[in-house]
Amino acid sequence: MTKKNVASRRAANQEQSTASPEIEDVSRGPTYQEIDDGITSRQSLVAMAWLLFYSTAMFTLPFVAFYGTRYSLSYYLQIEGFPNTCGSVTAAVLVVNAIIMLYALRGYEDAQEDDRAARLKADQNAEDEQQQQQQPQKQQPQKKGTKSKKAN
Numbered sequence: 001m002t003k004k005n006v007a008s009r010r011a012a013n014q015e016q017s018t019a020s021p022e023i024e025d026v027s028r029g030p031t032y033q034e035i036d037d038g039i040t041s042r043q044s045l046v047a048m049a050w051l052l053f054y055s056t057a058m059f060t061l062p063f064v065a066f067y068g069t070r071y072s073l074s075y076y077l078q079i080e081g082f083p084n085t086c087g088s089v090t091a092a093v094l095v096v097n098a099i100i101m102l103y104a105l106r107g108y109e110d111a112q113e114d115d116r117a118a119r120l121k122a123d124q125n126a127e128d129e130q131q132q133q134q135q136p137q138k139q140q141p142q143k144k145g146t147k148s149k150k151a152n
Helices: 003-019 021-025 032-075 082-138
Strands: none
Touching: 032 082
16 A cells, blocks of 8 residues: 555545544434334244144144044934034034134234224324424524513
8 A cells, every 4th residue: 555545544534533423422223124123023923823823723623623522422422323423524614614713803803903003103103293393393592682571
């Protein structure tokens, strides 16, 4: 490197460091992206947990319903053959439909909750904007050269 390049780099560094000290002093909070990432990762974790729960229920409960109904019909009511099989299959199908309805209801409630949260956030942002607009009007400084009545 030549002396001219070193001198010009030093001058550029000094200009950058002294250009805007008020910007450097301002502490920066989390960005919207960082906040959204935290919320999104939490929401996706909860969604995956519910999916795992409903998937396990969808696999396990129809078998329990089928064999439980099959045993109950044959042991307590002494129903064998085709009627026993029809009753067992009907019980398993009803359980599957109930699980699907519960899953859909859960999704519907989550969507309503998200809409409610979005409306609350929009309302809060609107209130904040109104407060910010009102603050400069309240804090108007007294004009120079005017005297108060008490001073007279």
